[in-house]
Amino acid sequence: xxxxxxxxSHVSVxxxxxxxxxxxxxxxxxxxxxxxxxxxxxxxQLLLKYTxxxxxxxxxxxxxxxxxxxxxxxxxxxxxxxxxxxxxxFCVVRSPGGxxxxxxxxxxxxxxxx
Amino acid sequence: DSGVTxxxxxxxxxxxxxxxxxxxxxxxxxxxxxxxxxxxxGLQFLxxxxxxxxxxxxxxxxxxxxxxxxxxHSELNLSSLELGDSALYFCASSVEGGLHTDTxxxxxxxxxxxx
Numbered sequence: 001x002x003x004x005x006x007x008x009s010h011v012s013v014x015x016x017x018x019x020x021x022x023x024x025x026x027x028x029x030x031x032x033x034x035x036x037x038x039x040x041x042x043x044x045q046l047l048l049k050y051t052x053x054x055x056x057x058x059x060x061x062x063x064x065x066x067x068x069x070x071x072x073x074x075x076x077x078x079x080x081x082x083x084x085x086x087x088x089x090f091c092v093v094r095s096p097g098g099x100x101x102x103x104x105x106x107x108x109x110x111x112x113x114x
Numbered sequence: 115d116s117g118v119t120x121x122x123x124x125x126x127x128x129x130x131x132x133x134x135x136x137x138x139x140x141x142x143x144x145x146x147x148x149x150x151x152x153x154x155x156g157l158q159f160l161x162x163x164x165x166x167x168x169x170x171x172x173x174x175x176x177x178x179x180x181x182x183x184x185x186x187h188s189e190l191n192l193s194s195l196e197l198g199d200s201a202l203y204f205c206a207s208s209v210e211g212g213l214h215t216d217t218x219x220x221x222x223x224x225x226x227x228x229x
Contacts, residue, residue, distance in 0.1 A: 036220075043116060043204065044220040090157065100145065100208060101170050102218060104157035 002027050004074075004091045006105040014113050019063075019078040021108045023091030026072065032094035033074045034102070035065055039087045047089075050074065061085070086112045117141065118221035120205050126227045132193040135224045139186055139207030145169070146188040147208075147218060148180055152201040163188055164210075192226070200228045 007022040025031055035047040048059025055067040065076045074091060088107045095101040117140035127133055139146050148160040150173075159172035163182035174180075177195075182188045192199060202225050206218040 043118075043222040044206075045116070046217055046219070049217065095159075100210070100216065100218070101147075101159050101162065101172060102149075103159070106156050 002031065002093045002095050002103050004033075004093045004103065004105040006089075006091050006108050008108050009106065010109045010111070012111040012113065013081045015083055016080050019076070019081045019085065019110065021076040021089050021091075021110065023074045023076065023105060024072050025074055025091075025093050027093065029096070030069075033065075033067065034092040034094070035059065035063070035074075035076050036090045036092055036104075037087045038090065038107075044090070047076070081110075081112045083112050083114065086110055116219040116221065118205060118207050118219050120203075120221040120224050122224060123222065124225050124227070126229065127195060128229055129195055129197060131195050131228075132191065133195065133226065135190040135192070135203055135205075135226075137188045137190070137205030137207075137221060139188070139205075140219055143207035143209050143219070144186065145208045145210060146182055146186070147206040148174075148188070148190050149204040149206065149220075150201045151204060151223070152198075157204075160190070195228045197228050200226055202226075 003026045005024045033050045036044045048057045050057045050067045058064045091105040119138045121136045144165045147162045151157045160174040162170040180190045202223045204223045205221045208216045208218045210216045
């Protein structure tokens with residue numbers, strides 16, 4: 001079965017320092033993977049997606065993620081954190097079967113300190 | 115703004131009652147998805163409709179039902195409500211929802227509180 005594991009429930013960084021949010025996936029075949037962000041009291045916004053093209057995926061707001069099949073990982077990074085990046089981040093895998101069902105990780109809450 | 119709208123934003127009701135949540139997809143999107151976000155279960159897929167027909171089911175209780183109308187808006191009906199049904203309910207839409215990995219765009223959610 002498809003699943004994703006977000007390795008950290010909380011990450012705290014200082015403004016201007018790099019961000020690393022870790023995600024491992026489990027899949028019996030090449031998966032489609034996504035990162036979504038949820039700001040407080042807001043809906044979910046797509047940051048980026050991987051669909052078996054380039055392994056390094058660039059998203060919005062300076063975020064990027066690298067698909068590593070050998071490590072079954074899809075970590076999210078950003079070189080320099082902004083205060084506005086404080087939010088909940090979800091690593092997501094698309095379920096097989098052709099119905100576009102999304103399976104969410106438990107989420108990582110990112111705090112950014114001045 | 116994703117273009118997906120959900121009403122109402124907040125809903126407070128009592129146990130045993132029935133409520134209806136409404137979702138309007140982005141213009142041109144044929145697929146609608148419903149998800150539930152709760153503290154203990156996280157974000158879970160409930161059900162998907164494509165062009166008026168049920169396409170896939172997830173962890174949706176028998177007390178819950180949904181439908182997609184000819185104008186493509188969707189409603190999620192929750193009945194015999196229990197305290198544990200309190201959650202944030204999201205609707206998402208995508209162009210297809212079939213074999214291709216098209217992007218799902220999420221609405222702002224409806225926060226349901228059952229007292």
